Amino acid sequence: MSKLSIDELAVFAKKKGFVFPSTEIYGGMAGFFEYGPLGVELKNNIKASWWKTFVQSREDVFGLDGSLISSAKIWEASGHLASFSDMLVQCVKCGKSHRADSLVEDTLKINVDGIKADALNKLIADNNIKCPECKSDLKPVESFNLMFPVQIGAEKTKDSTAYLRGETAQLIFAAFRNIVDSSRVKLPFGIAQVGKAFRNEISPRNFLFRTREFEQMELEFFIKPDDRKCLLLEKKHLDLAFFFYSAEDQEKKKEHSQTKISDMLKKKKLDEWHAYWLAESYLWFTGLGMKEENLRVREHTKTELSHYSSATFDIDYNFPFGWKEIYGNANRGQFDLAQHMKHSGKSLEIFDEDEKGRIVPRVIEPSFGVDRAFMSFLYDAYNDDTERGNIVLKLHPKLAPIKVGVFPLINKLDKDARKVYDMLKDEFACTYDRGGSIGRRYARADEQGIPFCITIDFETLEDKAVTIRDRDNTKQERIKISKLKDKLGELLNQ
Known part of the structure; x- marks a missing residue:
């Protein structure tokens, strides 16, 4: 992968019009x-590909667009108001707050996922960790809730505080009854949502990786409680090989190793439905050109498992600042539906024809971070081509902005x-550039990730043909204008 630092990527992204700091002026x-x-x-293309793959191309998944602001009761039921927190340490002198686990990891170069406050306090004391800002002592670790409260209406009452959603998943569970009643669903089925979520992070960092406003692509897949056999699991899933970092290897401080979905099933790491969705998600990333050597599947250790999950697997990307999560897949069981039934007093059971009775489904949750996927695809595509003398952004044609x-x-x-541009622009995302030499224009196009460039020259006036130039290999091909649309359609859908 590129040796580009996170700061260098941020500079490139700003310079080329990909990402800017908010309200920078x-x-x-x-x-x-x-x-x-x-x-x-690029972001819209990522989301469109995900929606096409996991919603529109399937008969068993239904879409939802939930509210960004929702009742405090939802977040009380889900456990977010009580336990959706990170560990915070504050400097006794300058008052600067730091996320405790990140501070320890950065200082000691160790992984402290799932570690408790007492253990963090001991690591800080034993290693004499100080405030990074002024080198003074730190106060004891305390819990900091990440939810953003919102005042609803003019009058402040016990019911006037709502919250920006901390994740999209809970809106799916809250809308479960309406979707079941309106969409003639039958188990197993899924509900998918793409949208913003908000977390009041203690220490936003690493460009788009940890932000306070971000976007998710989440799918809650509902299954009969005792259903362990997945009829959708095929040979391509079972034979899928990847780097795997097991809980045991993490505890023994070993490196990740190669494994297959079939091996994980034999070792009873997960059930078939969990395996199916992990494989489908991994294949979505690689199908859009993400390099397998930059991906690994990591099993959550027992100490870091969320309260609702019996097993969770992340897909990590090998960023310059380490292997970090861009996707999570949790076996949430019946926790969420059971909690919302308990707190709302409403039934979220579904009638099962086979069982001839009402059941509460269990849930497998594939959850993708849009912004983290965006950053991963950018890193994977970035290529400093010394022979050409410019950056070549080798984005998959389906993702390329232009x-x-x-x-x-x-x-x-x-x-x-x-005339050629006008013929193409309604069918393809196009740009028209007449500024500078043709070589300089090719270089600009490379840096924007444009897969194919069309050049109209003097021969075009005679042979009614144009030259198509391929971004990745710079090869050029002469094509009749009358066949140009079909040729581009073929190239862009390879």
């Missing part, structure tokens, strides 16, 4: 970003080139 705010002209297209660049060789050919 006022000094910006930590943990908030805005997606520029190229960034919004699919086609149209260039007149010289300005005298502008009218003819415009």
Whole structure:
């Protein structure tokens, strides 16, 4: 992968119009970003691919777009108000707050996922860890809730405090009854949602990796409680090989190793439905060009498992700052539906034709971070081509913000080139560029990730053909204008 640092990626992303700091003219705010002209297209393409793959191309998944602000009762039922927290330490002198686990990890270069407050306090004391800002002592570790409260209406009452959603999943569980009643669903089935979530992070960091406003692509898949046999599990899933970091290897301080989904099933690491969704999710990443050597599956250790999960597996990406989660897959069991039934007093059972009775389904949850996927795809695509003398952003054609660049060789050919551009722009995301030499325009297109460039030259006036230039290998091919649409469609859908 590229040796680009996280700060260098942020500079590149800003310079090329992918991502900007939010409200930068006022000094910006930590943990908030805005997606520029190229960034919004790339981000939309990621979400569109996910929605097409996991919703529109399936008969067993239904979509939802839930509210960003929701009742405190939802978050009380889910446990977020009581336990959706990170560990905080504060400097006794300058008052600066730090996320305790991140501070310990950065200082000691160890993994402390799932570690408790007492153990963090001991590590800080034993290793004489000080405030990074002023080198003073730190107060004891305390819990800091990450939910953002919102005042609803003009009058402050016990019911006027709502919350920005801390995840999209809970809105799915809250809407479960309405979707079951309106959509003629039959187990097993899923409900999917793409949208914003908000967490009041103590220490936003690493560009888009840890922010206070972010986007998720989540799917809750509902299954009969005793159903362990997945009829959707195929040979391609069972034979899928990848780097795997087991809980045992983590505890023994070993490195990750190669394994297959079939091996995980034999070792009873997970059930078939869990395995199916882990494999499908991994294949989505690699199907869009993400390099397998930069991905691994990591099993959560017992100490870090969420209260609702019996087994969780992350897909990590090998960032310059370490292997970090870009996806999580949890076996949530019946926890969420049972909690919302208990707190709302409403039944979220579903009638099962086979059982001839009402049941509470269990849940497998594949959860993707949009912004983290965005950053991973950028890292994977970034290539400093010393031979060309410019950056080449080798994004998968399905993700590329702009699919086609149209260039007149010289300005005298502008009218003819415009005709080609006008012919293509309603079918493909195109850009038109007539500024500078053709080589400089190719370089700009490479840096924007444009897969194919069309050049209109003097020969075009004679043979009614254009040159298609491939971004990845710079090879050029002559194509008749009459066949250009079909050729581009073929190239972009390879």
